[in-house]
Amino acid sequence: MAQPAPTPQSAMRQLNLSRVLHTLAAEGPLSRATVATRIGLTRAAVSTLVETLLRGRLLVEEGPGRSGSVGRPGSQLRLTDRGPCGFGAEIGVDHLAVCAADLRGEIRVRVEKEFRAQHRAPDAVLGELRALARRARAEADGVGLRPAGLAVAVPGLVPRGTTTVLRAPNLGWRDVELAGLLPADLGEVTVHNEASLGGLAELWSRGDPAADGFVYVSAQIGIGACVVLDGRLLSGAHGFAGELGHVPVRPEGPPCGCGGRGCLETYAGEEAVLRAAGIEPGPGVRLGALTARCEAGEPTALRAVRRAGTALGIALSGAVNLLDPRRVVIGGTLTRLAPWLLPPLRRELGRRTAVAAGGRETPLPVTASPLGPDGPLRGAAGLAVRTALDDPARLLAAARGD
Amino acid sequence: MAQPAPTPQSAMRQLNLSRVLHTLAAEGPLSRATVATRIGLTRAAVSTLVETLLRGRLLVEEGPGRSGSVGRPGSQLRLTDRGPCGFGAEIGVDHLAVCAADLRGEIRVRVEKEFRAQHRAPDAVLGELRALARRARAEADGVGLRPAGLAVAVPGLVPRGTTTVLRAPNLGWRDVELAGLLPADLGEVTVHNEASLGGLAELWSRGDPAADGFVYVSAQIGIGACVVLDGRLLSGAHGFAGELGHVPVRPEGPPCGCGGRGCLETYAGEEAVLRAAGIEPGPGVRLGALTARCEAGEPTALRAVRRAGTALGIALSGAVNLLDPRRVVIGGTLTRLAPWLLPPLRRELGRRTAVAAGGRETPLPVTASPLGPDGPLRGAAGLAVRTALDDPARLLAAARGD
Incomplete structure (x- = not known):
């Protein structure tokens, strides 16, 4: 499994692939020429990057946009609505939810359950969450989506970069390590405070x-x-x-x-x-x-x-x-x-x-x-998608079935 | 007075001159070799920059540092304690103060006055401040310092980048434009909230x-x-x-x-x-x-x-x-x-x-x-010095008497 360290050139290429993906996520569909303008590369360079992403089935090409436009109308590129998706999960005081968003950020699958998590043992709560996540994954399979990562929202303090809930007074949790209790088959898992994810969803909207x-x-x-x-x-x-x-x-x-x-x-x-x-x-x-x-x-x-x-x-x-x-x-x-x-x-x-x-x-x-109580769950799925778009090498490897 | 637009190369040179100055302000005295390490340039490039700054009398060279060190001991560079200085002023509710700091950031001159500014007209208060500034400037002249800018601390709201005091409830001021009332012979003048300057002084200390x-x-x-x-x-x-x-x-x-x-x-x-x-x-x-x-x-x-x-x-x-x-x-x-x-x-x-x-x-x-009530005044002078160090072209022009 040892990989050679990426050369600066290949790292730059990964960064540029990621910029194409993020640009289309934010503004797509767009023509190659518009993508080139947005990210400040030549049209030729963008065409090469787009070719890689089309071959990896991360992008889809659509027919000419407007008819009657001057010159050869450029075909439009958009992110696929199949393939990789980001999962979001929410552990609420009285509900659990799991959803999946495609690379465009659209929520495609959503399952939830009224569940009084307050003062329940973490393994009981996480057992329910894993069952919900299995249902969500099956539904995602059904629409051609495969997991590329999971972000989990919890109503408590989570030290940066950890999967530990230090305090969640309204759950009655203290120093709970979630690492062994989280779904293991949805890709990389991260854990965050629910309000932070709600704020990110608001920002991205x-x-x-x-x-x-x-x-x-x-x-x-x-x-x-x-x-x-x-x-x-x-x-x-x-x-x-x-x-x-x-x-x-x-x-x-x-x-x-x-x-x-x-x-x-x-x-x-x-x-x-x-x-x-x-x-x-x-x-x-x-x-x-x-x-x-x-x-x-x-x-x-x-x-x-x-x-x-x-x-x-x-x-x-x-x-x-x-x-x-x-x-x-x-x-x-x-x-x-x-x-x-x-x-x-x-x-x-x-x-x-x-x-x-x-x-x-x-x-x-x-x-x-406008997202109402949905902010944290949407923010979680959105964060999982954005994290996936940051790493095109992994997305492309998954597409090849590596 | 029309100047050609700086080429990217000369802009880069200005930036590098500024980095040499800021590095010596933070850590000096240092040898050329240490400066080169800190800012990531070759020793030859740093020697050329240092030559310019020595000629412009912004730097001083001191004899070999430690004796007994291995190899030829490098001479030490430090910022001058003469020449350009930053002025700081404070309009307090019951006092006025003006000070001057040399390029190393040391306060060299300080004059102040008990003065009940509360509910006094801004032009009366600023008249007193200008008189204090004249005294401070004369004292600065006496120790070989010349003004390279002034920052003023006020106990009120100052919209970013303006010289307007929007509200200063403890002075009884509202929508006061200071532009025409500030000392005119100390270089560029900026106005800031006193707590912000106090915080900067704390940060830099x-x-x-x-x-x-x-x-x-x-x-x-x-x-x-x-x-x-x-x-x-x-x-x-x-x-x-x-x-x-x-x-x-x-x-x-x-x-x-x-x-x-x-x-x-x-x-x-x-x-x-x-x-x-x-x-x-x-x-x-x-x-x-x-x-x-x-x-x-x-x-x-x-x-x-x-x-x-x-x-x-x-x-x-x-x-x-x-x-x-x-x-x-x-x-x-x-x-x-x-x-x-x-x-x-x-x-x-x-x-x-x-x-x-x-x-x-x-x-x-x-x-x-540890700065006690001195924070805002020190922060003001410190900010004036840092702003001057950001613009070596102006400092060098002033040294040539342009």
């Missing part, structure tokens, strides 16, 4: 990722967050950035599972909101009932959601004062409550960020992510 | 800036902050990052000048601490009296400082949960109270960052900056 900067809140039973600045996820010194759920809202407030008091989660976590609305949290009941009561104008329910929005506004005003982002995005299950949650959040944030807002006429945009 | 990451708090009448991640100052989308002073500590707390309530400044700003200790804030009295009472063990004074430390700990626990920095540094005048301020701050921070601390055995380091 927009037009100009390189210029984007935002605080993304993943609001569900736990409240996670991530910070994206200049198009890059801020990971922190140890990989633990984004713990918005434990930012103090009222320092003498109710005790929190983390050991602090009055943390954001004690006001705006899903269970706290349900309890404040007089709904006992538990499998099956949950947010649907609260949404219905808000729609019916039930005062206790509206008060509970308003209180959560205010608490989110207080915690986020600290983040906005410190980081000066371009926007704030709310994701996670609580986005279903956006019509009642966002107005008090915006009001509180506006009131407390007057200095940081400087002379801005318009308030900082605060929106619910 | 340590061994390995590129790997450093911290939250720097500039605690005085106003409380500013800046965030440094991976050795880079985080400026935010509009240049307004770091407004820790308006992070809410107790959301229903006392009203703040910013329009919010219970902001950190209302608990831990210098005036708030003095009032809580029963000392009426005003010119001349101030922190010395409070320090004396703390040293005497006076309970009201100790309680006031403890309350400020706790408030700082609450606000910083939000920042630490969000950003996962390597350390927290307190600068500004309040560092004089460090023995009484830091223990409650550390206690509060430890209690509220258990999740973000993950499995760390040792608590996050929280220290008083």
Whole structure:
């Protein structure tokens, strides 16, 4: 299995193959000439690279684009919707999910299950996840997709580059090593904080990722967050950035599972909101009932959601004062409550960020992510696809059946 | 005055001259051979660059370093302590200061003045600053230094790349354009938030800036902050990052000048601490009296400082949960109270960052900056010097008297 070290030239070729793939993933279908312009190579060089990728069945060529265009209309290239795919998995507090995205980033397979993972042993939870992953893999086979990697979202702290969950208070996990428990037949597996993956999905869903900067809140039973600045996820010194759920809202407030008091989660976590609305949290009941009561104008329910929005506004005003982002995005299950949650959040944030807002006429945009609670799962699959596109040699070897 | 556009080759030469200068600023004195190793050029190429810089009197050559070393001992190069210098100025709420640093970064001249700038018209304040700058320039002349640029620290929001103070609540300034009011004879002038400059001074004062990451708090009448991640100052989308002073500590707390309530400044700003200790804030009295009472063990004074430390700990626990920095540094005048301020701050921070601390055995380091209240002024002069070292063509032209 020993391979010769890649020469600089072959490393450059791999990099250029990868740039062709990423360009088509972001903007395809495109002609060879447009790809050449985008990546700054000659058309001849791009044609050679494209030939390799067509032979490896990573690209598909489509007939002339527009008729009536001047000159010989170039045929259009796109990434295949068969062949390699990236798997994403999510371990939620009360659900498990696995999906597969093709190289274009489209979700093609998705299986999920209501499952109360809270305070269950990791091997029981991961056993369920492996069973879901087998179903997802079988469905992917059925549409001509084969696994090229897996990324897993967990609601906890994962030190950078490891598969260890250091703390996941809402699962009741502490120092859990997932390495031996993860699906073994989907390619390379990586593990990440769910809010970080949700933030990446949000970043990739927009037009100009390189210029984007935002605080993304993943609001569900736990409240996670991530910070994206200049198009890059801020990971922190140890990989633990984004713990918005434990930012103090009222320092003498109710005790929190983390050991602090009055943390954001004690006001705006899903269970706290349900309890404040007089709904006992538990499998099956949950947010649907609260949404219905808000729609019916039930005062206790509206008060509970308003209180959560205010608490989110207080915690986020600290983040906005410190980081000066371009926007704030709310994701996670609580986005279903956006019509009642966002107005008090915006009001509180506006009131407390007057200095940081400087002379801005318009308030900082605060929106619910269009991906809703799907962000982390989509981000996981998207990360697996992007990691695969970074390594065309491996994709091509898999295509040859090496 | 029209100059030909620099060819790529001359641009590369300018870049390499600048790299020689920055390497000697960071590590000098060094031999030519060591400089060549550091910047990855041949010794011959470095000798040519050094020749130019010696002729331009930006470098000085010293006799053989250690005797008894093997082979011909190389002579040592260092930056000159005469010639170009960077000026730094600080507009504080109750003081003005101007200093000059030589190319090695050493402060050679410093003049300052107690001056209550609060609620004074900008042209009166800047008139005083220009007078101080004239004195500093005369003193610099006296030791053979000539101005190569000025950076000014202000306690307010300065949009990136401008000389406009958008808001400085503790000065009572709003939308103040400084361009016509700044000293005109010290070279190019730039204006920055004081906490950002304090953070840069802290960063540059340590061994390995590129790997450093911290939250720097500039605690005085106003409380500013800046965030440094991976050795880079985080400026935010509009240049307004770091407004820790308006992070809410107790959301229903006392009203703040910013329009919010219970902001950190209302608990831990210098005036708030003095009032809580029963000392009426005003010119001349101030922190010395409070320090004396703390040293005497006076309970009201100790309680006031403890309350400020706790408030700082609450606000910083939000920042630490969000950003996962390597350390927290307190600068500004309040560092004089460090023995009484830091223990409650550390206690509060430890209690509220258990999740973000993950499995760390040792608590996050929280220290008083050794630069104390000098950070912003030193950072300003340091930035002016670094900006000058970025442009060797201009330094050499000035040396020739162009």
